[in-house]
Amino acid sequence: WFDPWNGSKSPVDIGGHGTHTMGTIAGVTTGVAPKAQWIGCVNLARNLGNPGYYLDCMQFMLAPFPQDGNPFTDGKPEKGAHVLNNSWGCPVVEGCDPETYLPAVSALRTAGVFVVASAGNSGYGGCSTVQDPLAIYEDVYTVGAVDIQGNLAGFSSLGPVEVDGSHRVKPDIVAPGVDVVSSYPSSTYYSAGGTSMAGPHVVGVVALMWSANPKLIGNIDLTREILNETADPYTGSVPECVTLSGQPAFASGHGMVNAYRAVQKALEIR
Secondary structure (H helix, E strand, O other): OOOOOOOOOOOOOOOHHHHHHHHHOOOOOOOOOOOOOOOOOOOOOOOOOOOOHHHHHHHHHOOOOOOOHHHHHHHHHHHHEEEEEOOOOOHHOOOOOEEEEEEEHHHHHHHOOOOEEOOOOOHHHHOOOOOOOOOOOOOOEEEEOOOOOOOOOOOOOOOOOOOOOOEEEEOEEEEEEOOOOOEEEEEEEEEOOHHHHHHHHHHHHHHHOOOOOHOOOOOOOHHHHHHHHEEEOOOOOOOOOOHHHOOOOHHHHHEEHHHHHHHHHHHHOO
């Protein structure tokens, strides 16, 4: 546990967002991978962050260090995260530009950390609304949100990525993100919506895949390939801005994540 904001020594969650996303990943009754172990970092203690604290947390996930230790000399990469959930984005108002986290994301990928990010909740603004790091990066697996009927949530940010001139297809995949019930502080449950709720589903699936077949651990390319190949085709509605030539990838990526098929495919790897 690391809290660069307030220095808390044990897990605490003022707003509930982190508890909710963590419950979707590893909750006993709500989680995709209920036996997964987790570590956490307070990268957003309020609804406005900054690049420095985001980087502090990414460094902690790469190589955790003692509460009062030196990150550069006491960090232990062998204790680092296998899969990293990022239910946040860093807009310009927080001091970010499209290249702010490229070195950090590159380091995480080199270390074999599978980085997942929520696409963002600006979909009502139309296409090219996946516009904030980390969701815009090629090396990050970006997740949009669908509802229980399998339709894209109206808030789910859409591709292509234009802020860096790449015209990159995003999101990479979609997952449940509307009226998602998960854990909440004070031993309660809460129903929430947003791509913040969708990303953790995919994090949990990767945890299941790597647990089922440890040979996949650190193999980012093959893991992404399996997730893409085993996803269910998206058959829901698409926003008006999505053209036939670009779609439905700019809205739904490779489709709806399928945990069972992904783990089945993972078990076939020798």
